[in-house]
Amino acid sequence: MLEFPHDAHTHTVYSDGTGAIADNIAAAEERGLGVLAITDHSHYLGPRSINRYVRDVRRWAEDSEVTVLAGIEGNITVNGVDVPEFMVKKLDFVIASVHEWLETPEEYLGLVKIALMDGNVDVIGHFGANFPYIGFPGREELEEILELAEANGKAFEISSRYKVPDRDFIAECIKRGIKLTFASDAHFPAGVGRVSWSEKVFLKAGGRKEDLLFAELL
Numbered sequence: 423m424l425e426f427p428h429d430a431h432t433h434t435v436y437s438d439g440t441g442a443i444a445d446n447i448a449a450a451e452e453r454g455l456g457v458l459a460i461t462d463h464s465h466y467l468g469p470r471s472i473n474r475y476v477r478d479v480r481r482w483a484e485d486s487e488v489t490v491l492a493g494i495e496g497n498i499t500v501n502g503v504d505v506p507e508f509m510v511k512k513l514d515f516v517i518a519s520v521h522e523w524l525e526t527p528e529e530y531l532g533l534v535k536i537a538l539m540d541g542n543v544d545v546i547g548h549f550g551a552n553f554p555y556i557g558f559p560g561r562e563e564l565e566e567i568l569e570l571a572e573a574n575g576k577a578f579e580i581s582s583r584y585k586v587p588d589r590d591f592i593a594e595c596i597k598r599g600i601k602l603t604f605a606s607d608a609h610f611p612a613g614v615g616r617v618s619w620s621e622k623v624f625l626k627a628g629g630r631k632e633d634l635l636f637a638e639l640l
């Protein structure tokens with residue numbers, strides 16, 4: 423049983439997930455979550471579908487004891503995060519993630535910095551998932567990322583799917599007051615709420631309820 427039962431990153435048929443919004447909510451109820459976020463990929467949604475998406479989240483949330491948030495996962499590109507302003511206004515929060523294949527950690531961190539300075543971004547998704555393939559940044563480079571996150575009020579998700587970030591980075595976030603979320607990154611209903619790794623590493627890093635972005639909803 424989770425001590426802080428929430429999952430702030432899940433996908434549905436509105437993007438590349440296999441389940442409906444109702445299916446993800448039902449899975450969250452079954453797993454005893456207090457908070458669930460539906461966070462489909464931004465590039466699947468447009469001016470019309472974003473309205474239907476948010477409306478569906480709100481409609482199914484009404485009949486659930488789980489607090490359900492309407493979020494989105496944007497892509498970080500060299501031109502910015504691809505979540506337009508008209509979407510942001512309809513949503514509860516925005517995740518920004520690197521999904522491009524890159525060659526160096528410097529390129530990766532350069533994209534993350536763009537998101538950290540974007541006023542519409544709330545959470546950096548699966549930070550460090552690329553590092554095993556492109557190399558790990560040095561301490562000074564990570565320090566710069568942490569300083570930007572702290573200065574701009576950004577949070578990081580702890581991804582059970584990718585097992586990132588590592589415990590030292592999470593501990594630094596906690597020390598600096600940078601908020602954190604648990605994330606399954608589920609693309610099918612059975613994966614919703616599978617965030618035990620997230621909570622385990624969070625607790626090992628000294629995390630407490632007040633260190634979580636959605637603490638007041640738990």
